[in-house]
Structures are given as structure tokens and as C-alpha cells.
Amino acid sequence: MSNIFKERFDRLIEGRFFFTTEEPFEDLLRRTKAVLEGHFVLSSGLHSSHYIQCARTLQHPKHAEALGGCLADRFQDYAVDAVISPALGGLIIGHETGRALGARAIFGERDNGAMTLRRGFGLQPGERVVIIEDVITTGGSVRGLIRLVEDLEGIVVGVGAILDRSGGQVDLGVPLNALLTMQVPTYQPEACPLCQQGSSPVKPGSRQQGAGG
Numbered sequence: 001m002s003n004i005f006k007e008r009f010d011r012l013i014e015g016r017f018f019f020t021t022e023e024p025f026e027d028l029l030r031r032t033k034a035v036l037e038g039h040f041v042l043s044s045g046l047h048s049s050h051y052i053q054c055a056r057t058l059q060h061p062k063h064a065e066a067l068g069g070c071l072a073d074r075f076q077d078y079a080v081d082a083v084i085s086p087a088l089g090g091l092i093i094g095h096e097t098g099r100a101l102g103a104r105a106i107f108g109e110r111d112n113g114a115m116t117l118r119r120g121f122g123l124q125p126g127e128r129v130v131i132i133e134d135v136i137t138t139g140g141s142v143r144g145l146i147r148l149v150e151d152l153e154g155i156v157v158g159v160g161a162i163l164d165r166s167g168g169q170v171d172l173g174v175p176l177n178a179l180l181t182m183q184v185p186t187y188q189p190e191a192c193p194l195c196q197q198g199s200s201p202v203k204p205g206s207r208q209q210g211a212g213g
Ligand SMILES: O=P(O)(O)OC[C@H]1O[C@H](OP(=O)(O)OP(=O)(O)O)[C@H](O)[C@@H]1O
Pocket: 042, 043, 044, 086, 087, 088, 089, 090, 133, 134, 135, 136, 137, 138, 139, 140, 141, 142, 204, 205
């Protein structure tokens, strides 16, 4: 991986630094074993040699709270009414960001490919919304949520993510604020060098990935 934007993880919580040492976001992801190497097929259908399983970092509530706080800091001046995230991966970080912003946190779910609100969630016309993701690759999930919010006459004031793995290349039409930006290569299946070497991709989250603390 290259083009790592290192930002110090030095959020002040309740008068104390959350960590005794400042830790770059990338180091936190690696230390919590979120950076997986192998051969993966992503939700977009693209293949990649890396998958960033943020759930492994976010399984630790102190990290989820601190990362959500860091994202919330980016949107403090936006008068946010609600945070919306795509299920499932964006749910925990969206909830923690909403908590830190004092905004409610809801999530969208796919129904025949389209993002929808279920469970009685809703938006009022004119509500100001931040979309929060764990990882952005193609931006397809975020675009689905932007359409959903706009259909409900909400206002998307920005997008936040723990990681933009497009290296800053993704264009969402609204400002994107990622804690970490990396260029992590993806391949069309027919051009995937790993497939050409004879390996078969696994779907992230499958048991084949193994377990880890
Ligand atoms: O920018 P994109 O190309 O849309 O990819 C990013 C999405 O992919 C992952 O979710 P996934 O679709 O794998 O489902 P999950 O959250 O249920 O694991 C991740 O949590 C993002 O939501």
C-alpha cells in the first residue's frame, strides 16, 4: 500500500488522551488485524489482494468510540440532524459518530440492490444528513444512500469514512472526509492477476478468512 495519509490518533476524551501514545490510523487498523491479505471479491464485484475488515477494529468499543469521535470532529460545524450508514459495515462507526455529534444514527439496507430505510427509520424534508461509511471502494454504497436521502428531501452535507481505499479518486458529488486515504488496487475479474495465477477469490466475511482477536 502507498500514499498513506498519516493522521495522529490523539483525540482528547474526558480530559485524557485516549491512548497513551499517539497512533496513526493505519497502525491501529494493522494492530487490530483489520488489514487482510489474500484474494477477495468485493461487493462491487471487483477483485483485490487486500480487504480492510474494519469490524475487527470496531469490535473494540474504545476504538469505535474514538474513531467515531474523530469523524464527528470533521462535521461539528455542519448542524447535523442525522447520520446514515450502509448496513452492515457502516453501522457501528455511524452509530458512534452520531453519538459524538448528538445526532440520531440510522442505517440503510439493500432491497433488490437499492438502498432503503426499514425498521421505521425516516427523514424529515430539510434534515441535514452526514453519510458515514467504514470503507469506501467504488462509492456505490454511498451513492445509493445519497439517492435515498435526496428522494426523501433530506440534505447530504458530507460523507465521512474511516478509510477511502480509492486513493482519493472516488467522486461522490459531495465532500468526502476520510480519516485515512490509501490507494489499494482493485481489478475487474477478467483482468485480475490473482485469478490468472489460478487462485479463487473469497468473499470477505466468510469463515475462510479465519478468526482473530
Ligand atoms: O464503495 P463500495 O464499492 O460500495 O464498497 C464499500 C462497501 O463495501 C463494504 O460493505 P459490503 O457491501 O461488503 O457489505 P457489508 O457491509 O454487509 O459487509 C463496506 O462496508 C462498504 O459499505
